[in-house]
Every structure is written in structure tokens, then in C-alpha cells.
Amino acid sequence: MSRDRDSDQIVKCLVWDLDDTLWQGTLLEGDDVRLRDGVLHVLEELDERGIVHSIVSRNEPGLVTERLCSLGVAEYFVAPQYGWGAKSSAVRRVAEELGLGLDAIAFVDDQPFELDEVAADLPQVRCYPAMDIPSLPHRDEFRPVIISDDGRRRRLLYRSELERRRAEHEWDGVPVEFMRSLAMVFRIRPASDSDLARAEELTRRTNQLNSTGVTYDREELRRMIASPAHTVLTASLEDRYGPYGVIGLAVVERRPDAWWLRLLLMSCRVISRGVGGILLAHVVREAEAAAMPLRADLVHTGRNRQMHVTYRLAGFQEISQAGPICVLERRSRGPIPTPTWITVVTCERNSNRS
Numbered sequence: 001m002s003r004d005r006d007s008d009q010i011v012k013c014l015v016w017d018l019d020d021t022l023w024q025g026t027l028l029e030g031d032d033v034r035l036r037d038g039v040l041h042v043l044e045e046l047d048e049r050g051i052v053h054s055i056v057s058r059n060e061p062g063l064v065t066e067r068l069c070s071l072g073v074a075e076y077f078v079a080p081q082y083g084w085g086a087k088s089s090a091v092r093r094v095a096e097e098l099g100l101g102l103d104a105i106a107f108v109d110d111q112p113f114e115l116d117e118v119a120a121d122l123p124q125v126r127c128y129p130a131m132d133i134p135s136l137p138h139r140d141e142f143r144p145v146i147i148s149d150d151g152r153r154r155r156l157l158y159r160s161e162l163e164r165r166r167a168e169h170e171w172d173g174v175p176v177e178f179m180r181s182l183a184m185v186f187r188i189r190p191a192s193d194s195d196l197a198r199a200e201e202l203t204r205r206t207n208q209l210n211s212t213g214v215t216y217d218r219e220e221l222r223r224m225i226a227s228p229a230h231t232v233l234t235a236s237l238e239d240r241y242g243p244y245g246v247i248g249l250a251v252v253e254r255r256p257d258a259w260w261l262r263l264l265l266m267s268c269r270v271i272s273r274g275v276g277g278i279l280l281a282h283v284v285r286e287a288e289a290a291a292m293p294l295r296a297d298l299v300h301t302g303r304n305r306q307m308h309v310t311y312r313l314a315g316f317q318e319i320s321q322a323g324p325i326c327v328l329e330r331r332s333r334g335p336i337p338t339p340t341w342i343t344v345v346t347c348e349r350n351s352n353r354s
Contacts, residue, residue, distance in 0.1 A: 011051055011126065011141050012104035012205070015091050016077075018057045018064065020110040021130040027059050027067060035071055038134035043076045045137045049144055050151030050201075052098070052158055055080035056090035056107075078158045087114045088121035098158060099268050101207065101303070106141070108133060144205075148198035150245035160242045161269060167241075179274070179341040182239040186275055188282050189347035191232040191249075196221050198246045199234065202265060207303040209266040209276055209310070211296065212325070216251070216263070229254055235279045237270055244270060248279045258329075259287045261296035264307070274339040277310055281336035282346065284314065288333070295319070298326045 016022045022039055025031030043053060053076045057064060061082045068074035079097040081090035087109070095105050102124040109115050110130035119127045126141065136142050150157070164182070171178040191199055196218040203215045216224075224230040235248030247267040253260040261283060266276050287294040296316060298308060315332030338344065 009141050010104070010144050010205070011106040012100055013052045013054055013094065013098055013106070014046060014136070014142075015054045015056055015094050015105060015107045017087070017107075017109035017111070017114065017130075018055060018059060021108060021133075022055075023067075023071070027063055033067060035073070036130070036133065040073065042133055042136055043073055046142060047076055047155055048152060049137075049142070049147050050154040051142060051144075052155050053077050054094045054098070055082075056087050056094065057082055058084050076155065078155060078162060086117060086121065088118045091118055091122060091125060097162070099271070108136075144201070146197055146201040146204060148201045150198050151201055153245065157243075157245055157269070161244075164239070164241050176341065179339070182241070182341070184237060184239045184273065184275075184342045185345060186278050186342050187236045187238075187345045187347060188233055188279060191221070191225050191234045193222065193225070195234050195246065199232070199249055202246070202249050202267065203263070206265045206267055207301070208268045209271065209307050210301070210304050211261070211264040211307050211311070212299040213301040213304070214263050214299075224251060233279065233283070235266070235275075237273070237275060247275075250279050250283055252283060254292075258293040258295050259283075259290070261294065264296065271306075273342075275342060276306070277314060277336055278338050278342065278344060280310060280314055281338050282344070284330060284336055287330075294330045296328045296330075298328055299324050300326070 019026045021036070023033040023035050025033035027033055047053065055064070055077050057080070059082065064080070064082070065074060068077065079094050081093050083090060091105060091107055092102070095102050102122055106126040106128065107115070107118050108128045108130060112129070115127045115129060118125055128136065144151070168178050199221050200216060200218050221232060225232050231252040231254065233250040234246050236246045237244040247270050249263065249265050250261065251263040253262050264280060266279065284294060296311060298311060300308070311328055314336045315330050316328040317331050318326055319329045320327045
């Protein structure tokens with residue numbers, strides 16, 4: 001295992017300017033704009049790697065949508081932002097709408113002034129001139145180590161999430177009733193070999209709800225899945241808008257004297273759904289049923305304060321410190337409250353995995 005996380009370097013969203021960047025020409029001046037050379041390949045290649053595309057533009061949204069459709073690339077873009085304000089403000093809105101840190105965002109524009117403005121206001125965002133577009137897929141920051149099936153579908157998962165948010169914004173009622181209307185099902189099951197790519201990807205990409213920042217590669221995960229001294233659990237979520245994919249992972253070492261949560265993480269995409277503590281609650285119940293103390297590793301990464309709060313609310317207290325690893329133990333008894341609007345399904349290793 002490693003703490004040299006590629007999630008600190010990999011771009012998760014590329015934000016495009018349009019005029020003389022994505023396409024040649026200026027839309028509002030009536031130009032018959034066409035995609036720049038190499039743009040279609042970049043759109044396709046990064047999308048296949050799970051890197052999503054967005055837009056910031058001072059063009060009229062309807063005209064942009066019409067032209068993107070005529071060029072055959074409208075499907076690639078999520079959370080576009082339009083307006084005459086600073087590009088940095090628009091880039092920030094993209095990050096907020098997608099639930100990404102600014103250090104996961106890249107921006108490409110043909111105008112040096114726009115690049116400088118974004119770089120000055122948002123120094124975490126990586127900025128590239130339009131002339132560099134063909135080379136982007138060859139750069140390390142656009143080459144994730146792991147590309148899982150969920151990663152290849154990431155654009156579709158974001159589209160579903162944005163539909164949920166629009167429905168929630170338009171909901172004229174009590175918020176908890178909207179949550180109930182989603183008919184969410186949270187599934188917990190032991191990981192299998194088919195989960196290895198996504199499990200490794202989660203350890204590399206997840207920051208905010210990640211207990212340690214430890215990265216496990218596929219071979220390490222495979223050994224732990226086969227080990228009688230370990231349990232590796234995955235969590236997935238679905239609702240009436242479709243699946244979120246595999247969004248959680250837990251690695252439990254079962255020692256003779258205690259069970260030990262070596263890693264607990266949950267995708268930042270589901271923070272707003274209230275599911276952050278469900279997988280932890282399941283592990284707590286299993287440890288209590290086995291009459292075993294439950295301990296957990298926690299490493300403060302600068303991004304995972306929310307995971308520390310999750311442990312504290314679940315009754316964990318610090319018992320020791322070993323280098324960067326803070327060891328916690330659950331001292332309180334009883335169940336951890338979980339949202340009543342979510343159906344939790346636990347599956348055995350060889351059960352039907354829907």
C-alpha cells in the first residue's frame with residue numbers, strides 16, 4: 001500500500017472555452033464555426049478515461065447547444081456555465097456543481113488574459129493554452145492509472161446526478177420527502193475480483209470521505225479478498241434516476257484481539273445523500289455481533305476532516321498515535337443512526353450482484 005496518491009495530480013474535469021478554443025471562429029459574430037483540429041480525439045480519449053468535460057463561455061446558451069449538437073459533441077459536456085463575468089467565477093461554479101476540488105480542474109482557453117485571470121484567482125486550477133489541446137492526452141495529469149467500468153461511465157453518472165439536483169431544486173415540499181421519493185437502495189457486499197479495478201480507482205480518486213489516503217493496488221486488494229484475516233467490502237447506490245455505481249470501500253483486518261478498519265472511504269458524489277455513515281454502521285454491527293472491539297486508522301490528509309467527524313459521531317475515540325496514523329476505538333455501544341429513507345441491502349459473497 002502507498003500514500004503517494006495519483007489523485008493529487010490527476011485532472012478529473014477539463015473546462016473548455018469555446019470561441020477559437022473548442023472550435024475555430026466566433027459564434028456570436030456569425031462564423032460557421034468548426035471544431036479545431038484534434039479536439040474530437042481529445043474529447044473522446046479523455047471521456048474514455050473518466051475525465052469529464054465542461055464549458056465556460058460568454059455565448060448564448062441556446063446557440064451553443066444548437067452548434068454543439070450540429071457538431072456531434074453535445075453529449076460530452078456537463079455543467080456548462082455561461083455569462084459575462086470572470087472566467088474564474090465560472091470555473092469555480094463548475095467545480096461546485098460537480099462536487100470536485102479546484103485541484104481536480106483544468107482549464108483551456110486561447111486568450112492569455114483569460115488564462116492569467118483564472119490562474120491568479122484559482123491557483124489550484126491547471127491552465128493550458130489552446131495550442132496545447134492535441135498534447136493533453138499525453139500529459140501525466142490526464143492519464144489516470146486505473147480506468148474502471150464506472151470510470152468510463154462517469155459522464156453519464158454525472159448527468160444523472162445533475163438531473164437529481166434539478167428535481168430537488170424544483171421540489172415543492174419537505175426535503176426529507178424528496179429523499180424518500182428517490183427510493184434509494186444502498187447495497188453492501190464482499191468485494192470480488194470483478195471489483196478490483198473500481199476498488200483501486202476509489203482509493204486513488206477519493207479524498208474528502210477517506211479515512212487514511214492509503215492507495216491499494218489490485219494485487220494487494222486481491223490478496224486481502226482471498227485472506228481469511230481480512231474483509232473487503234464494496235458499497236453501491238441506486239435510485240429512481242439510475243445507478244451511482246460503486247461508491248464505497250471498507251478494508252477490515254480481523255485480528256484475534258480486535259477488528260481493525262484499515263481503510264474506509266465514500267465517494268464525494270454521494271455526500272449530499274446522507275449515506276456517509278452507512279458502511280461504517282454495517283462494520284460496527286458485524287464487530288458487535290462477533291463480540292470484538294473495533295478500531296480504525298485515521299490519517300489527517302488535510303482534506304478528510306469530514307471522515308474524522310463521521311468517526312466521532314459514531315462513538316470512536318483516539319487511543320494512540322503511531323507516526324501519521326491516529327488509532328481510534330469505538331467506545332460507545334448501540335447502533336449508529338442511519339437515514340430512514342434509504343433501504344440497506346447486504347449481500348453474501350456468492351449472492352446475485354445486481
